[in-house]
Amino acid sequence: MGLKKFKAFLKKVAPVILVVAxxxxxxxAMSVGTSMGFSGAAAAAAGAATIQTGVSLAMGATPEQAIKxxxxxxxxxxxxxxxxxxxxxxxxxxxxxxxxxxxAAGGSAQDVLKNAAAGGIANGLADAGSASAGKAAxxxxxxxxxxxxxxxxxxxxxxxxxxxxxxxxxxxxxTAELDKMNQVDTTTSPxxxxxxxxxxxxxxxxxxxxxQLAQAPxxxxxxxxxxxxxxxxxxxxTPEPQPAFDPTLTFTGATQPKSPSAPAPAQTKDQQIVDLxxxxxxxxxxxxxxxxxxxxxxxxxTEEKTAEQPASKKTxxxxxxxxxxxxxxxxxxxxxxxxTTGTTTGLTGERGAGEIESKETGKTRKNVWNEAxxxxxxxxxx
Amino acid sequence: MADKRVERAKEETRIFLAENNIQPQAMxxxxxMADATIKDKALYPMFREQFIKTGMxxxxxxxxxxxxxxxxxxxxxGKLAGQLAQxxxxx
Numbered sequence: 106m107g108l109k110k111f112k113a114f115l116k117k118v119a120p121v122i123l124v125v126a127x128x129x130x131x132x133x134a135m136s137v138g139t140s141m142g143f144s145g146a147a148a149a150a151a152g153a154a155t156i157q158t159g160v161s162l163a164m165g166a167t168p169e170q171a172i173k174x175x176x177x178x179x180x181x182x183x184x185x186x187x188x189x190x191x192x193x194x195x196x197x198x199x200x201x202x203x204x205x206x207x208x209a210a211g212g213s214a215q216d217v218l219k220n221a222a223a224g225g226i227a228n229g230l231a232d233a234g235s236a237s238a239g240k241a242a243x244x245x246x247x248x249x250x251x252x253x254x255x256x257x258x259x260x261x262x263x264x265x266x267x268x269x270x271x272x273x274x275x276x277x278x279x280t281a282e283l284d285k286m287n288q289v290d291t292t293t294s295p296x297x298x299x300x301x302x303x304x305x306x307x308x309x310x311x312x313x314x315x316x317q318l319a320q321a322p323x324x325x326x327x328x329x330x331x332x333x334x335x336x337x338x339x340x341x342x343t344p345e346p347q348p349a350f351d352p353t354l355t356f357t358g359a360t361q362p363k364s365p366s367a368p369a370p371a372q373t374k375d376q377q378i379v380d381l382x383x384x385x386x387x388x389x390x391x392x393x394x395x396x397x398x399x400x401x402x403x404x405x406x407t408e409e410k411t412a413e414q415p416a417s418k419k420t421x422x423x424x425x426x427x428x429x430x431x432x433x434x435x436x437x438x439x440x441x442x443x444x445t446t447g448t449t450t451g452l453t454g455e456r457g458a459g460e461i462e463s464k465e466t467g468k469t470r471k472n473v474w475n476e477a478x479x480x481x482x483x484x485x486x487x
Numbered sequence: 488m489a490d491k492r493v494e495r496a497k498e499e500t501r502i503f504l505a506e507n508n509i510q511p512q513a514m515x516x517x518x519x520m521a522d523a524t525i526k527d528k529a530l531y532p533m534f535r536e537q538f539i540k541t542g543m544x545x546x547x548x549x550x551x552x553x554x555x556x557x558x559x560x561x562x563x564x565g566k567l568a569g570q571l572a573q574x575x576x577x578x
Contacts, residue, residue, distance in 0.1 A: 129567060
């Protein structure tokens with residue numbers, strides 16, 4: 106039989122065979138227990154626990170499950186053996202046996218056995234675990250439920266060595282896993298990734314001719330200027346004068362003296378026209394000029410009104426809201442009654458068309474037709 | 488329930504003997520040897536050597552260290568082989 110065949114056979118058949126081991130061979134448990142150093146009911150319990158643990162492990166049970174099954178089988182076998190036996194030094198009383206059986210069913214004895222043999226079983230030493238379980242079960246039965254003695258009996262030198270080896274293997278495995286995790290964390294840290302990326306860019310740039318790398322300043326950047334002084338700021342634009350508020354201005358119609366700091370208001374276009382057409386006159390504008398023709402009778406009052414307001418003409422102010430418009434007054438005075446031809450007015454003064462002074466009297470000539478008047482009209486082209 | 492398990496165990500043992508051309512009497516002897524080894528651990532090396540010499544297993548099949556599981560299994564198979572032999576003979 107080859108290696109694989111025998112192992113496959115054991116793996117396949119052992120569970121089936123071991124289950125019936127104590128049925129087909131009733132003395133096998135006692136034999137196993139006796140070989141483990143027990144006698145009587147303890148031997149039966151130890152043997153049963155050992156076999157049952159082996160069966161459970163062969164069937165693929167976990168170590169905890171195998172130990173539990175072995176402990177129950179062992180304690181049950183030990184109790185049954187003690188009850189069946191009524192004589193002998195290894196006889197365990199029924200009450201004690203029941204207590205042990207109850208403890209095993211309740212879990213305390215199972216925990217004892219599990220803790221005693223788990224190390225060996227967990228490390229693949231099924232036989233060591235089974236033996237430990239058997240020893241623990243046998244000791245538990247023999248001592249009437251002394252768990253400390255059971256543990257002491259179960260923790261054999263082999264089990265300790267197996268546990269130590271198992272712990273060493275476990276420690277090595279976990280250490281390797283931690284090292285691997287740390288290595289992964291180190292290689293994937295953002296800082297190192299950034300540094301690697303920058304270095305790669307630098308290397309790439311260096312490998313390409315004509316590429317200049319901008320060297321960033323590595324010193325500390327601060328807001329303070331170099332030298333400790335800031336350059337002076339020169340403003341070249343002329344500031345726009347802000348109009349000063351004159352608190353003395355009133356809106357009662359009277360013109361108040363202006364503040365000396367206030368600039369002179371620019372003349373309006375109407376005012377300029379008035380100044381141009383206005384002849385130079387004295388303060389007394391009521392006296393007509395000697396050369397001025399006699400104004401129509403309806404123009405006199407207007408002229409008088411104009412003369413009554415010399416101050417307003419000399420010092421025009423846009424802030425005069427008296428309801429009287431100076432320009433209208435002036436225009437009405439100057440142009441009322443003036444013929445629209447304008448040509449006659451420009452040559453002979455202000456008179457009517459065809460009107461001419463008499464040479465002799467200086468008075469207005471009469472509307473007569475004679476040679477002189479015709480000659481003048483011919484000359485004028487009228 | 489127990490009978491069914493025993494019958495299944497017998498069937499598995501029969502198949503194993505037939506596939507490996509092992510006589511039931513030979514299996515019974517190995518069972519007796521296993522029982523003796525269980526009672527006396529000192530016999531374990533001798534049992535292992537004989538088991539390998541007869542072609543039942545290779546050196547790596549049976550651990551050098553004393554193993555309760557293998558010994559109990561072979562011992563039980565010897566008992567089952569005896570029952571198979573008795574059944575075959577019709578005793």
